[in-house]
Amino acid sequence: xxxxxxxxxxxxxxxxxxxxxxxxxxxxxxxxxxxxxxxxxxxxxxxxxxxxxxxxxxxxxxxxxxxxxxxxxxxxxxxxxxxxxxxxxxxxxxxxxxxxxxxxxxxxxxxxxxxxxxxxxxxxxxxxxxxxxxxxxxxxxxxxxxxxxxxxxxxxxxxxxxxxxxxxxxxxxxxxxxxxxxxxxxxxxxxxxxxxxxxxxxxxxxxxxxxxxxxxxxxxxxxxxxxxxxxxxxxxxxxxxxxxxxxxxxxxxxxxxxxxxxxxxxxxxxxxxxxxxxxxxxxxxxxxxxxxxxxxxxxxxxxxxxxxxxxxxxxxxxxxxxxxxxxxxxxxxxxxxxxxxxxxx
Amino acid sequence: xxxxxxxxxxxxxxxxxxxxxxxxxxxxxxxxxxxxxxxxxxxxxxxxxxxxxxxxxxxxxxxxxxxxxxxxxxxxxxxxxxxxxxxxxxxxxxxxxxxxxxxxxxxxxxxxxxxxxxxxxxxxxxxxxxxxxxxxxxxxxxxxxxxxxxxxxxxxxxxxxxxxxxxxxxxxxxxxxxxxxxxxxxxxxxxxxxxxxxxxxxxxxxxxxxxxxxxxxxxxxxxxxxxxxxxxxxxxxxxxxxxxxxxxxxxxxxxxxxxxxxxxxxxxxxxxxxxxxxxxxxxxxxxxxxxxxxxxxxxxxxxxxxxxxxxxxxxxxxxxxxxxxxxxxxxxxxxxxxxxxxxxxxxxxxxxxxxxxxxxxxxxxxxxxxxxxxxxxxxxxxxxxxx
Numbered sequence: 001x002x003x004x005x006x007x008x009x010x011x012x013x014x015x016x017x018x019x020x021x022x023x024x025x026x027x028x029x030x031x032x033x034x035x036x037x038x039x040x041x042x043x044x045x046x047x048x049x050x051x052x053x054x055x056x057x058x059x060x061x062x063x064x065x066x067x068x069x070x071x072x073x074x075x076x077x078x079x080x081x082x083x084x085x086x087x088x089x090x091x092x093x094x095x096x097x098x099x100x101x102x103x104x105x106x107x108x109x110x111x112x113x114x115x116x117x118x119x120x121x122x123x124x125x126x127x128x129x130x131x132x133x134x135x136x137x138x139x140x141x142x143x144x145x146x147x148x149x150x151x152x153x154x155x156x157x158x159x160x161x162x163x164x165x166x167x168x169x170x171x172x173x174x175x176x177x178x179x180x181x182x183x184x185x186x187x188x189x190x191x192x193x194x195x196x197x198x199x200x201x202x203x204x205x206x207x208x209x210x211x212x213x214x215x216x217x218x219x220x221x222x223x224x225x226x227x228x229x230x231x232x233x234x235x236x237x238x239x240x241x242x243x244x245x246x247x248x249x250x251x252x253x254x255x256x257x258x259x260x261x262x263x264x265x266x267x268x269x270x271x272x273x274x275x276x277x278x279x280x281x282x283x284x285x286x287x288x289x290x291x292x293x294x295x296x297x298x299x300x301x302x303x304x305x306x307x308x309x310x311x312x313x314x315x316x317x318x319x320x321x322x323x324x325x326x327x328x329x330x331x332x333x334x335x336x337x338x339x340x341x342x343x344x345x
Numbered sequence: 346x347x348x349x350x351x352x353x354x355x356x357x358x359x360x361x362x363x364x365x366x367x368x369x370x371x372x373x374x375x376x377x378x379x380x381x382x383x384x385x386x387x388x389x390x391x392x393x394x395x396x397x398x399x400x401x402x403x404x405x406x407x408x409x410x411x412x413x414x415x416x417x418x419x420x421x422x423x424x425x426x427x428x429x430x431x432x433x434x435x436x437x438x439x440x441x442x443x444x445x446x447x448x449x450x451x452x453x454x455x456x457x458x459x460x461x462x463x464x465x466x467x468x469x470x471x472x473x474x475x476x477x478x479x480x481x482x483x484x485x486x487x488x489x490x491x492x493x494x495x496x497x498x499x500x501x502x503x504x505x506x507x508x509x510x511x512x513x514x515x516x517x518x519x520x521x522x523x524x525x526x527x528x529x530x531x532x533x534x535x536x537x538x539x540x541x542x543x544x545x546x547x548x549x550x551x552x553x554x555x556x557x558x559x560x561x562x563x564x565x566x567x568x569x570x571x572x573x574x575x576x577x578x579x580x581x582x583x584x585x586x587x588x589x590x591x592x593x594x595x596x597x598x599x600x601x602x603x604x605x606x607x608x609x610x611x612x613x614x615x616x617x618x619x620x621x622x623x624x625x626x627x628x629x630x631x632x633x634x635x636x637x638x639x640x641x642x643x644x645x646x647x648x649x650x651x652x653x654x655x656x657x658x659x660x661x662x663x664x665x666x667x668x669x670x671x672x673x674x675x676x677x678x679x680x681x682x683x684x685x686x687x688x689x690x691x692x693x694x695x696x697x698x699x700x701x702x703x704x705x706x707x708x709x710x711x712x713x714x715x716x717x718x719x720x721x722x723x724x725x726x727x728x729x730x731x732x
Contacts, residue, residue: 003629004636227709239712244698247705247714254704255646259622262629287618336614345604345613 003265009074016078024084026314032085033176039086048114054091055111064111069271073213080217083317085177090118090140094148096206100199118144123185125151129192131159131185141181142168155195163188175324205282209267212285215293215325216264222318223253226300256292263288283339290326297322352406358383363414370496373420377451387449395446401635420496424448424455426578428501431571435559456497458488463729466699469512470728475504481554484547494530494543497523503564508724515723516564520556537685575694577644592679593662595620602665616658623650642707649700652691659687
């Protein structure tokens with residue numbers, strides 16, 4: 001088992017962190033979220049061009065870095081902490097879905113060409129790759145260039161977002177830093193990529209682990225923000241962090257961070273090294289991170305006091321991302337029921 | 346020998362030697378001696394003082410294997426987890442020679458004498474006095490909550506040597522012979538009905554000069570070292586029984602409750618999630634330790650989480666089991682015992698509130714609470730319980 005970052009992983013974390021601090025600071029996140037596209041395409045291009053993040057887990061033969069899921073988790077923790085808007089996570093999900101099928105065309109385009117993609121479920125496909133139906137909610141559905149439709153019978157079907165028969169409508173979203181769309185397919189033509197039940201199951205677990213890594217970043221950033229404030233904000237002649245009412249809550253939040261990080265490292269290790277342990281580790285990560293991330297984001301907002309309730313303060317952005325992430329892959333009760341099944345309860 | 350081989354041999358030894366149902370101090374001493382002879386006592390402790398001189402990796406591998414057994418070494422848990430490591434860290438070579446090997450061989454049982462009736466969470470306000478005498482000190486006072494003192498040969502004592510100095514600067518750490526004239530040990534019955542801890546009275550007890558640990562009046566910094574080891578040993582479970590022995594653990598509970606009920610299932614999932622979260626955190630701390638990063642005050646977070654998990658599990662277990670958990674035949678009562686013992690973990694080794702203070706102050710570097718007791722001569726302070 002490996003729960004501690006290697007030197008290379010610490011270096012990766014350092015370079016993603018400093019890149020995001022300079023290229024996508026919170027002022028940039030706010031500009032992006034209020035822009036028409038919802039994100040800054042040049043940030044996404046530089047993220048890939050300079051750091052190669054979209055190709056991180058793509059095999060080297062397809063132009064990627066051939067890194068593992070533990071490395072991916074390190075990167076996602078940072079993009080989560082920075083509330084990076086745009087299709088990075090959606091494209092990671094799509095990449096994870098494509099990996100077991102080793103689809104050269106799309107994997108090469110994601111790693112080298114900056115192609116963005118998102119996984120779509122709901123519509124059904126025919127054996128000829130003609131897709132019909134409604135996907136009620138698709139993350140980054142408006143900006144992804146390829147829609148990867150997961151069909152129960154025929155596996156994955158890749159549909160160009162601007163293909164005939166595809167209608168995309170923007171939805172209102174709780175989280176302004178990650179948009180969603182409703183997508184209607186009316187006999188839209190796509191390319192069938194074979195899929196297997198085993199590949200789909202593994203993809204679902206890996207997607208849960210990837211999301212948990214993002215949540216770990218959101219959790220950590222929320223805690224760091226309120227810790228910094230507690231050390232400088234004075235009330236009744238004392239720093240608020242010196243009051244036990246505040247300090248004890250922060251200590252409990254730190255305990256959640258310690259356990260959350262341990263769970264994410266373990267799940268990412270299982271993804272790379274111990275596939276048999278992955279389903280349970282992924283379900284555990286989804287359950288624990290969903291709750292812990294939201295609780296810490298909520299408490300960090302509350303501890304800021306009134307200023308944390310304002311639009312101009314960043315606290316609500318973390319709070320909203322945490323809540324949206326908690327239900328991104330389904331209601332928490334579904335993950336809990338799944339874990340109960342895995343434990344044979 | 347590689348780690349897997351080490352682990353395999355350790356397991357084989359445990360299967361052969363960790364006999365079920367061995368109880369009592371004589372059995373504890375015999376088992377410690379056997380562990381020492383087999384090379385499993387003080388695995389990562391320095392070789393020259395009686396340890397095996399191996400790394401944390403071997404220590405943790407043995408501990409991981411031992412979790413599946415009930416080792417009858419509870420009487421040595423304080424010595425192995427707290428007193429011994431303090432002597433190794435802070436003792437002179439002469440003291441290490443004198444005390445470490447006999448501890449590891451099961452010849453000397455240790456207890457830790459810090460808390461007093463008027464000084465629990467605020468242990469630095471303790472009032473037991475050690476006054477200079479010919480060739481050492483004369484000790485008078487009272488200690489409490491002292492685990493395994495009824496069996497102990499030696500005690501790690503914190504006593505006040507200067508009442509003119511502020512509270513933290515007038516303490517000294519000494520090793521006391523628990524069989525010396527003037528030492529009285531009285532077992533205290535705890536809320537679970539057991540007598541695992543004691544109250545101790547010192548009536549003009551003489552301690553020789555060579556039993557001083559560290560410097561005179563520098564006992565507080567020595568105590569901080571001991572307390573760090575204490576929290577790590579509690580969260581890491583030195584000499585403690587495993588989940589297997591805890592009827593309120595997920596593994597045991599799932600066998601006895603109706604998992605067909607969706608609410609029961611979900612509550613078991615919650616217990617599993619919390620248990621796994623802490624297990625993985627402890628494993629991560631262990632990996633960091635192996636890599637040379639000492640967890641320090643983060644051990645207090647692990648101790649706090651263990652206390653909360655234990656109380657959560659015992660509470661949940663009784664609720665799930667229902668009325669039969671609280672009225673039982675002679676062979677029953679496991680869950681009643683578990684819920685009666687659970688509060689102990691939130692109190693012993695520092696209360697949950699003290700753990701949160703430590704995490705806040707030392708892990709998160711939050712500003713300290715303003716204090717009125719830090720720079721006042723001890724003799725001018727209010728201490729204990731006063732009207």
